[in-house]
Amino acid sequence: MNTDKSKYLIVISYDAFSKDNWEMASKLPNLSKLIKNGAYSTSLKSVYPTLTYVAHTTMVTGVYPDQHGVYHNNPFQPFVTEAKQRWFWYKKDIKVPTIYDCLKKHHMKSAALLWPVTGRSVINYNLPEIRAIKKENQILKILRNGSPLYCISMEKKFGRFRKGIKQPYLDDFTTMCAVDTIIKNKPNLLLMHLIDLDDAKHQHGTDSLAVEKAIIRMDKRLGDIIQAVEKARIKEETTIFVLGDHGQINIRYKVKLNQLLKEKGLIYEENGQMKWRAYLQSTGGSAYLHVKENDSEAERMAVAVINQAISEDCFGIERLYNRTELDHYHVETAVNYMLEAKNGYCFDDDLEGPMVARIEASKGDVATHGYLPDKPNYQCNFVASGVGIKNNYQLGEMQMVDIAPTMATILGIDFYDCDGRSLTEMFQNKTHSS
Structure with missing residues (x-):
């Protein structure tokens, strides 16, 4: 050999x-x-x-x-x-x-x-x-x-x-x-x-x-x-x-941003079934923004909602990445936007419960991943x-x-x-x- x-x-x-x-x-x-x-x-x-x-x-x-x-x-x-x-x-x-x-x-x-x-x-x-x-x-x-x-x-x-x-x-x-x-x-x-x-x-x-x-x-x-x-x-x-x-990374807050999309009617109920035009799929430390195909209005509305949430500074969003930036990270091409969480925050898809939930200190530290690799x-x-x-x-x-x-x-x-x-x-x- x-x-x-x-x-x-x-x-x-x-x-x-x-x-x-x-x-x-x-x-x-x-x-x-x-x-x-x-x-x-x-x-x-x-x-x-x-x-x-x-x-x-x-x-x-x-x-x-x-x-x-x-x-x-x-x-x-x-x-x-x-x-x-x-x-x-x-x-x-x-x-x-x-x-x-x-x-x-x-x-x-x-x-x-x-x-x-x-x-x-x-x-x-x-x-x-x-x-x-x-x-x-x-x-x-x-x-x-x-x-x-x-x-x-x-x-x-x-x-x-x-x-x-x-x-x-x-x-x-x-x-x-x-x-x-x-x-x-x-x-x-x-x-x-x-x-x-x-x-x-x-x-x-x-x-x-x-x-x-x-x-x-x-x-x-x-x-x-x-x-x-x-x-x-x-x-x-x-x-x-x-x-x-x-x-x-250790986390203190869990943020449920789909509730913001629901408030704007981008997630809604129809005949007892939940439907979506825009939806955030969490990875823990980041989230994909999924938008229904050819629904440019939903995309505009969802991006506006997210930018507003960034400006209010209480939702733990570090950044919204667009497709050009996602190309640099070789991210799945089917999505055009991703959100990155700040340190200490993570995202969750859930529509129930408080939008920003503090993790109880009595439970001790918890951690997660899904953030940017650098x-x-x-x-x-x-x-x-x-x-x-x-x-x-x-x-x-x-x-x-x-x-x-x-x-x-x-x-x-x-x-x-x-x-x-x-x-x-x-x-x-x-x-x-x-």
Whole structure:
């Protein structure tokens, strides 16, 4: 085998692992070992909006949301409560080829554990992130959309350690599945998505003891993965990536701007049904303004409402971005406007309750994401360690679109045309092509 290529690549997406976590995480035993024997960056810039499904789709395609089509965690579903909404669960939602499609073409094996937007994909060992809604059965839904025999086998072996989607049990389960998969199946590419840190930040804020505990648990899981690689006797042929998908920001106020559109008649009731001419779909830290096709009057009215709200300065709107500005951020082309929230504020689609609701101090801090990717301390961390990678090498600013072409380079395969570049500067020699 060519010594500067890896036969195996393990990609650990550590949801919400951002720059502000680096100081603590980088001193822990397992991550520090990878850093010492690898390349790293604390300036991995995510995509807009900084949502999990949007970022993870970019990671595996090497293109921005305006190309891959996954612009939110959820397709647009006005008036449907969040708990009942469909998500972008299925591979068919991605408009371009992925790294695992590329592996299939090269007759290489792939595995994915709770990786977003992989339902019904070509992944050989696939336990997709997918949730039952309405009256669906959770187990049947996973079996239908993942690799049935593989999913049953993982559930039989490790299901008893899981407690629904509660943490830390869910990530422990995912890690056990990953360890077993590395040892038994040796996939050329393993994609795994760990969510413990993201949950801790959402529920307890970015500076909490819960966050510190999640980071320590993560390092232990990382140690389990490293041990599995050693046990499988593939250490000399393996590269490991650890990376975040977005940061989080603490919030004090939740703002329901659709109520302003309703006041102007742009959201209304007709024959007992809710209708809309303009509607804001929140991403947490930002919101898409959807306008009915060819309704220029609704667009004018909605923009006027938003500009008025900005001038009143009590609705937590930092800025209204137009299409030209959104092109700069490679945002989904079907919308012409987006709102960005100020620090401390987030948006919500809801039409009920107070328009600006203060989050009770008694609940402690909570945090969210979805904001512009270039906010301070909001960029993500990236570590790559393994075959042919320079030791303790600091990468500069990098983009989420660079991940897929770099994965392909490491595995020694050609990737599709994409927006990103292969991070060849981190390799010990230049036989890698970019």
